[in-house]
Each structure stands twice: as C-alpha cells, then as structure tokens.
Amino acid sequence: xxxxxxxxxxxxxxxxxxxxxxxxxxxxxxxxxxxxxxxxxxxxxxxxxxxxxxxxxxxxxxxxxxxxxxxxxxxxxxxxxxxxxxxxxxxxxxxxxxxxxxxxxxxxxxxxxxxxxxxxxxxxxxxxxxxxxxxxxxxxxxxxxxxxxxxxxxxxxxxxxxxxxxxxxxxxxxxxxxxxxxxxxxxxxxxxxxxxxxxxxxxxxxxxxxxxxxxxxxxxxxxxxxxxxxxxxx
Amino acid sequence: xxxxxxxxxxxxxxxxxxxxxxxxxxxxxxxxxxxxxxxxxxxxxxxxxxxxxxxxxxxxxxxxxxxxxxxxxxxxxxxxxxxxxxxxxxxxxxxxxxxxxxxxxxxxxxxxxxxxxxxxxxxxxxxxxxxxxxxxxxxxxxxxxxxxxxxxxxxxxxxxxxxxxxxxxxxxxxxxxxxxxxxxxxxxxxxxxxxxxxxxxxxxxxxxxxxxxxxxxxxxxxxxxxxxxxxxxxxxxxxxxxxxxxxxxxxxxxxxxxxxxxxxxxxxxxxxxxxxxxxxxxxxxxxxxxxxxxxxxxxxxxxxxxxxxxxxxxxxxxxxxxxxxxxxxxxxxxxxxxxxxxxxxxxxxxxxxxxxxxxxxxxxxxxxxxxxxxxxxxxxxxxxxxxxxxxxxxxxxxxxxxxxxxxxxxxxxxxxxxxxx
Numbered sequence: 001x002x003x004x005x006x007x008x009x010x011x012x013x014x015x016x017x018x019x020x021x022x023x024x025x026x027x028x029x030x031x032x033x034x035x036x037x038x039x040x041x042x043x044x045x046x047x048x049x050x051x052x053x054x055x056x057x058x059x060x061x062x063x064x065x066x067x068x069x070x071x072x073x074x075x076x077x078x079x080x081x082x083x084x085x086x087x088x089x090x091x092x093x094x095x096x097x098x099x100x101x102x103x104x105x106x107x108x109x110x111x112x113x114x115x116x117x118x119x120x121x122x123x124x125x126x127x128x129x130x131x132x133x134x135x136x137x138x139x140x141x142x143x144x145x146x147x148x149x150x151x152x153x154x155x156x157x158x159x160x161x162x163x164x165x166x167x168x169x170x171x172x173x174x175x176x177x178x179x180x181x182x183x184x185x186x187x188x189x190x191x192x193x194x195x196x197x198x199x200x201x202x203x204x205x206x207x208x209x210x211x212x213x214x215x216x217x218x219x220x221x222x223x224x225x226x227x228x229x230x231x232x233x234x
Numbered sequence: 235x236x237x238x239x240x241x242x243x244x245x246x247x248x249x250x251x252x253x254x255x256x257x258x259x260x261x262x263x264x265x266x267x268x269x270x271x272x273x274x275x276x277x278x279x280x281x282x283x284x285x286x287x288x289x290x291x292x293x294x295x296x297x298x299x300x301x302x303x304x305x306x307x308x309x310x311x312x313x314x315x316x317x318x319x320x321x322x323x324x325x326x327x328x329x330x331x332x333x334x335x336x337x338x339x340x341x342x343x344x345x346x347x348x349x350x351x352x353x354x355x356x357x358x359x360x361x362x363x364x365x366x367x368x369x370x371x372x373x374x375x376x377x378x379x380x381x382x383x384x385x386x387x388x389x390x391x392x393x394x395x396x397x398x399x400x401x402x403x404x405x406x407x408x409x410x411x412x413x414x415x416x417x418x419x420x421x422x423x424x425x426x427x428x429x430x431x432x433x434x435x436x437x438x439x440x441x442x443x444x445x446x447x448x449x450x451x452x453x454x455x456x457x458x459x460x461x462x463x464x465x466x467x468x469x470x471x472x473x474x475x476x477x478x479x480x481x482x483x484x485x486x487x488x489x490x491x492x493x494x495x496x497x498x499x500x501x502x503x504x505x506x507x508x509x510x511x512x513x514x515x516x517x518x519x520x521x522x523x524x525x526x527x528x529x530x531x532x533x534x535x536x537x538x539x540x541x542x543x544x545x546x547x548x549x550x551x552x553x554x555x556x557x558x559x560x561x562x563x564x565x566x567x568x569x570x571x572x573x574x575x576x577x578x579x580x581x582x583x584x585x586x587x588x589x590x591x592x593x594x595x596x597x598x599x600x601x602x603x604x605x606x607x608x609x610x611x612x613x614x615x616x617x618x619x620x621x622x623x624x625x626x627x628x629x630x631x632x633x634x635x636x637x638x639x640x641x642x643x644x645x646x647x648x649x650x651x652x653x654x655x
Binding site: 105106108110112119121122124140142144145147148150152187188219220222223 | 261262264311314315343345346347348349351401403404405409410412490491492
C-alpha cells in the first residue's frame with residue numbers, strides 16, 4: 001500500500017511537472033497571438049449586394065500615432081499594352097515607386113495631383129530613378145503620349161494596407177488592443193468620404209469583421225485601351 | 235505601275251534593313267508603312283480619276299492586279315512634348331506626282347498641369363471626324379474603300395492651319411467619361427465642295443495629296459462657251475483663293491471605350507465670287523455627327539452623318555449660280571474575333587440643287603452596299619476581300635448620252651502588308 005501510494009504521488013508529481021512545462025511552453029504562444037495582433041476581415045459590397053474587387057483598404061490609428069517602418073522595398077507601377085498595371089497601386093508614404101515600361105513604345109508619365117506632382121520624360125525601359133511620394137493622397141497618373149491611359153497610386157500614412165480580392169475581401173493584421181480607423185478607396189466609389197471610414201477597436205480576440213455597404217452606384221470598371229476602338233491616331 | 239513598284243520596293247527594302255523597333259530608349263521616332271496589292275474586278279462607268287464620271291477608282295478597263303494602296307506614316311518626337319507627323323501616299327494614276335504628302339504637321343502636347351489637356355496642331359492634317367480612318371496613314375482597318383463621307387474628306391478636305399483641342403481627364407467623371415472640344419482656323423481649302431457639286435459622292439480609298447489636280451468630267455459648263463469656261467479641267471482642292479480663313483468647331487464625348495459621340499460645324503468662309511488661276515472658291519459649310527457604340531458579341535456600330543451646302547458664283551435669280559445641298563450618312567456593323575474582321579456598311583448620299591442655272595445640273599442620289607472581310611495572317615500581313623455595289627441616279631449623266639441611273643460594282647481581293655510598330 002505504502003509503496004503504491006508513494007508511486008501514485010510520484011506519478012502525480014511528474015504529471016504536474018509535465019503539465020507545468022506544457023503550460024510554460026504554450027501559454028506565451030497563446031498570448032502572442034491573442035494579445036499583440038488581430039486579423040481584421042474587411043468586406044466591400046455594392047448597393048446590389050455584389051462584392052467589389054480592387055478596392056484599397058488601409059488602417060490608421062485613431063489617435064494618428066502610427067509608427068511607420070521605413071519602406072523596405074520599392075513598389076512597381078508598370079505599363080503593359082498601353083495600360084498602367086496595376087490600375088490602382090497602394091503604397092506607404094515615402095515608398096519609392098518604379099515605373100518600368102514593358103511596352104515597345106515610349107511613355108511619358110505624369111501626374112498633376114498636388115502635392116505629388118511629377119513628370120517622367122519620354123522613356124522606354126528602366127533608365128530613370130524611382131519616384132518617391134512623400135505626401136499621402138491620391139495620385140492620378142496619365143501618359144502624355146497615350147491620352148487614354150489612366151492609373152492611380154494611393155499613398156497612405158500606414159503600413160497596414162491592401163486591396164480587396166475578387167470576392168471583395170481584404171485582410172489586415174492589426175495590433176491589439178488599439179483604436180483604429182479602417183478606410184477604403186477606389187476611383188469607382190462615389191459614396192461620400194465619411195461613409196468610407198469605420199472606427200474599430202481591436203480587442204483580445206483573433207478576428208474581427210468590418211463591412212462597407214456602399215449606397216451609391218459604382219462607376220463602371222476601367223476598360224483598357226482596345227484595338228476595337230483605337231481612336232487616338234486621328 | 236512599274237515606277238510605283240520600284241519606288242515601293244525601295245521603301246520596303248529600307249524598312250526591312252532597318253531594325254523595326256530598336257531597343258534605344260527613348261525611341262523618338264515611329265515609322266509605319268503599308269501596301270495593299272489587290273486583284274480588282276470592277277464594272278461601271280470610266281472612273282472619275284480617268285476624267286469621266288465613274289464613282290469608283292476602277293472600271294471595266296482595270297481588271298488587273300493593282301497596288302491599291304501605298305503609304306509611309308512617320309512620327310518624329312522633336313522634344314518630349316513636340317511631335318512631327320507626316321504621311322506620304324503613292325499613286326501612279328497621273329493625278330499629280332507619284333508620291334505626295336497627304337498630311338504634314340507639328341503637334342504640341344504640353345504635360346497637363348490640371349485635369350485639362352491641351353493639344354495644338356499646326357500644319358496640314360485631317361479634321362477630327364472619321365470613325366473609319368483610325369489606322370496608320372489615315373486608313374481604315376474595316377474596309378478597303380471608305381464610306382462616301384470619308385471618301386469626300388479624303389478627296390477635298392484638309393486643315394491647313396492650326397487646331398486647338400482641350401480634353402478633360404477622365405477621372406473628373408469617375409474615370410468613365412472623357413470630353414473634348416476642338417476649334418481650328420485654316421486656309422487653303424477654298425475649292426472644297428466643287429467635287430460634291432460637279433462630280434458627286436464617290437466611294438474609294440484615294441487620298442488627295444498636296445499638289446494633286448483632281449480631274450473633272452468634260453462637263454458642258456466648263457467647256458469653251460460654258461458658264462464656267464474659265465474653270466480648269468481639274469480641281470486643286472487645297473488652294474487659297476480669297477485670302478479668307480475658314481474655321482471649324484467640334485466636340486466629342488467618350489464613355490468608357492463603349493460609346494463615342496462626335497459633332498462638328500465646318501465653314502470654309504470662302505467668297506463664292508472669288509476666282510484665281512482656273513479655280514473658283516466655293517463657300518462650303520456642313521454639320522457632321524458621328525457615333526460609335528460597342529455592342530454585345532464583339533460587334534461595333536459606326537455611324538456618320540454629314541449635311542451641308544456649297545455655293546459658287548454671284549447671286550442670280552435669288553441663288554448663287556451653283557447652289558447645292560449635300561447629305562450623306564452611313565451605318566457600319568463590324569465584328570472582330572481573333573484573326574477575323576467582318577464589316578458591313580450601308581451608305582446613302584444625295585446632292586440637291588437650289589439654283590436655276592440650267593446648264594449646271596448637279597442633283598444626284600444613291601446608295602452603297604459594302605461587305606469586307608480581313609483575315610490576320612500575321613501582324614504584318616492581312617488577307618482581305620471586299621464587295622461594293624454603288625447605285626446612283628445623276629441627272630448630269632444625260633450630257634454624255636449615258637444612263638442617268640447606274641449600278642457600279644467592284645470586287646477586290648487584297649493582300650495587305652503593314653510594317654513598323
């Protein structure tokens with residue numbers, strides 16, 4: 001009996017030690033995922049209930065105190081088949097943006113969007129310095145040779161940005177607990193600005209969801225230059 | 235034909251020897267050239283280009299292999315915002331020299347500083363009208379022969395002057411709409427309108443070059459003893475006779491590459507009593523409307539309508555000696571799928587007479603049916619076929635003892651070569 005009781009106690013002691021070790025191993029991991037960041041799922045839906053793709057989504061802290069890491073790599077706005085690709089590019093303020101030219105014809109890219117105005121002289125290939133946008137805002141792009149070309153760069157004071165996919169869904173990973181404002185932007189959206197921002201408090205839970213239901217009809221998606229309607233020559 | 239062949243061969247050898255699209259950055263020039271080799275089977279009156287009344291370029295005497303088109307279209311970027319553009323067309327039909335300029339101008343495209351884009355053209359160029367003539371060298375990718383309206387533009391209309399256009403960048407209107415306005419002041423388009431009165435509408439692809447002398451039929455009124463006996467037996471459409479500038483104003487709305495509407499008012503402000511060196515000035519005014527719509531199933535619908543007046547000579551009996559109204563419209567359906575392009579076009583045209591000058595009898599009416607097909611063999615070679623039937627009733631044809639109503643036909647099988655980027 002004595003031996004057996006002792007054995008049981010010993011076993012129980014060992015189990016406790018293992019359990020403690022397990023807790024010691026896993027609790028900090030649980031803590032790390034649940035306390036420091038939270039995934040925010042953002043959905044953009046038009047007034048007909050259809051999901052809207054290619055909408056910029058970004059988060060800024062409500063108090064405006066954003067610790068912006070220095071941009072680590074350049075962003076790219078290419079020109080392919082006499083179109084800006086992508087049609088909408090989102091970058092953090094201060095990110096150098098490269099404008100390579102994948103076409104065989106020259107382009108002459110400009111923007112008059114204050115205060116991010118710039119002009120890249122006529123060029124082919126990648127023989128010019130990237131353009132850095134130091135101010136947040138929408139930069140609309142044109143080509144002075146091909147008037148039909150239209151593209152946008154959205155410059156944001158945030159490192160938390162993305163675009164909605166074809167299902168109208170975007171995911172941001174945000175610190176917790178914090179108070180954020182989630183913003184969306186697209187050249188197709190005509191709703192007033194105040195409907196394009198939503199406050200969000202990230203709590204100690206793994207995911208939260210923000211849905212933007214647009215009230216106004218979207219403008220049609222940008223249609224690229226087509227050979228069927230090539231009116232630019234004359 | 236032989237001289238034209240030699241010239242064309244030399245041009246295309248030069249193109250072949252030249253690296254078509256070098257890797258130099260930036261490429262400051264763009265050279266494009268084209269040649270259509272066609273088998274033509276035509277029936278109708280002897281062509282107007284031969285000095286008679288046929289509405290086509292070809293007639294019974296012309297069943298043959300022809301070079302139905304040959305051009306070089308060159309763009310040179312002088313600075314980042316200044317471009318020179320010139321187009322040379324070659325014809326061996328005895329109307330002017332073999333090669334000549336159809337356009338030569340400089341365009342200034344300042345980098346926009348606001349949502350307005352300004353463009354200024356100075357030189358000789360086509361007014362911004364045709365929906366068909368959108369390819370290099372002001373040619374049509376849809377058919378070989380142009381509509382009656384654009385055929386007349388090719389024959390007699392050119393801006394020699396300056397055109398300013400302003401367009402609003404599309405993001406102003408949610409990225410979908412583009413608006414533009416044009417205004418031009420020009421000279422050297424005074425005889426314009428004379429061919430519409432004295433020859434009538436036509437259907438072909440010949441573009442008048444500067445220096446061309448377009449032949450007139452042996453009209454009784456321009457023969458010795460006729461009311462206009464001073465007129466040369468040809469028209470020089472790009473002449474300044476009265477030292478008065480003309481103008482046009484126009485506008486355009488494009489919606490998302492799906493709809494385009496264009497309108498224009500033209501007035502050459504010519505003095506209809508002016509005359510110089512065998513050429514009369516014709517006061518010509520017209521309104522022009524054009525629309526293009528993308529339809530489901532890869533179809534495009536094109537429409538142009540032109541209506542106007544041309545007058546010449548002093549006023550007698552309440553009207554100018556020649557006082558005519560002209561009107562034409564066409565509808566084209568075109569579909570491009572992969573390498574195939576099929577186009578149907580129906581034109582109607584009319585010239586009516588308001589004057590009471592009996593020996594100057596210009597009314598006509600008619601229509602044109604055109605079916606054209608292109609197959610893209612490669613990005614340099616297309617195979618094409620076109621059938622065109624043009625039916626005309628023209629009173630003046632009685633002068634020559636020929637039927638006043640005639641249906642002229644033309645079948646064209648073409649190998650179309652295009653070079654350059």
